[in-house]
Amino acid sequence: MRDSVLPALLLLHVVTTYPARLLPSATALTAALTLPLLWRRRAPLRAFGAVAAAALVSWHADLALPASAALLPALTTVAAHTGRRGTLLAAAVVEAGAVAACLRWAQDGAFLAPFVALSALVVAATVLGVNVRTGRDRLDAARERAERLALRQEQQEQRARWAVAEERARITRDVHDIVTHNLSVMVALTDAAVYARHRSPDRTTAALLRISETGRQALTDMRRSLGVLRSDEPESERHPSPGLDRLAALADRMAAAGLPTALGVRGGHAHVPAGAQLTVYRLVQEALTNALKHTPAGTRATVRVTCSAGSVDVEITDTGPRPAPPATATPGAGGTADPSASGSSGHGIPGMRERAAVHGGILRAGPRPGGGWSVRTRLRLDGAGASTA
Numbered sequence: 001m002r003d004s005v006l007p008a009l010l011l012l013h014v015v016t017t018y019p020a021r022l023l024p025s026a027t028a029l030t031a032a033l034t035l036p037l038l039w040r041r042r043a044p045l046r047a048f049g050a051v052a053a054a055a056l057v058s059w060h061a062d063l064a065l066p067a068s069a070a071l072l073p074a075l076t077t078v079a080a081h082t083g084r085r086g087t088l089l090a091a092a093v094v095e096a097g098a099v100a101a102c103l104r105w106a107q108d109g110a111f112l113a114p115f116v117a118l119s120a121l122v123v124a125a126t127v128l129g130v131n132v133r134t135g136r137d138r139l140d141a142a143r144e145r146a147e148r149l150a151l152r153q154e155q156q157e158q159r160a161r162w163a164v165a166e167e168r169a170r171i172t173r174d175v176h177d178i179v180t181h182n183l184s185v186m187v188a189l190t191d192a193a194v195y196a197r198h199r200s201p202d203r204t205t206a207a208l209l210r211i212s213e214t215g216r217q218a219l220t221d222m223r224r225s226l227g228v229l230r231s232d233e234p235e236s237e238r239h240p241s242p243g244l245d246r247l248a249a250l251a252d253r254m255a256a257a258g259l260p261t262a263l264g265v266r267g268g269h270a271h272v273p274a275g276a277q278l279t280v281y282r283l284v285q286e287a288l289t290n291a292l293k294h295t296p297a298g299t300r301a302t303v304r305v306t307c308s309a310g311s312v313d314v315e316i317t318d319t320g321p322r323p324a325p326p327a328t329a330t331p332g333a334g335g336t337a338d339p340s341a342s343g344s345s346g347h348g349i350p351g352m353r354e355r356a357a358v359h360g361g362i363l364r365a366g367p368r369p370g371g372g373w374s375v376r377t378r379l380r381l382d383g384a385g386a387s388t389a
Helices: 002-015 023-039 043-058 066-081 084-105 112-196 201-227 244-257 272-294 351-358
Strands: 263-267 299-309 310-320 364-367 373-380
Touching: 002 023, 002 066, 002 364, 023 043, 023 066, 043 066, 043 084, 066 299, 084 112, 084 351, 112 244, 112 272, 112 351, 201 244, 201 263, 244 263, 244 299, 244 364, 272 310, 272 351, 272 373, 351 373
Parallel strands: 263 299
Antiparallel strands: 299 310, 310 373, 364 373
């Protein structure tokens, strides 16, 4: 709408001021000079070319028209929407037109004054267009930076949500493993104490002491696992996460609970990260707990851990017979018929697989050819992809 104001005013000026003999040519040239301004924002170079061509025709016809000033807004638009080369070319065309107009229409040979005035207008129109383009580019750059920052912030928030979800899953797995293992051991020790209370008081006392020790260990593990939720209580510093050096104590507790466990650790483990050591401990703990819960008396278990420079191989086997699977279950660990049989919440074998996958391992659990059950995996210490033992 605003682009049509200048053409309308110039056409009105021609119609009201020019004599009848010049009116047709003046009106036609004025329309040719001004109407291209209507689309100068959509096609700046084409509009400028049309205006420049009309101005050249008016110069050849020796018809000085006020509408020739349409070259200035056309030049401004070119400078605002094209690059440096297009801007310089358009400015040169308008400046050449200014020189030609001064040479032909300057009065009394006064060339210098109108030339300076027209040249100043050409420079002003060019600078105005360049400033508009620069401001628009800066605005676009600022908008792009804002969009990048917003995207980065959204990604950071998404990563934070993922981290929270991962931490919740880790805490859930830890709490499940701690509660399931220690309660299973305490139940087994309690049964043994009840059985031996009359026949062997010494064994009853030892079982009760084991129950007390297991309960205290469970409380310590629970405080450490949940301590991350309290910023004022760094339990992880007071109670370090269990690692490979705690496997012997775990094997002793399982033996006291009724599952004799042989432990073999090969290779030094000083280079194994604490996170990988905790994963090994939890895998062994879960597999032995399953064996304790789902196999008959007399079952024996074996734990083999082999540490190398780039991986840790873990294998837990037991000699317990495989029970008949329920109608809705599939084979699981430690002689259990359900992969997640260590708890109805589904944190048994699935939780073990998740733990192994964090360190690039694929956990395999299933019956052994000679009887019993086997759980094995290989944890990668070099950050490589998943592998099996």
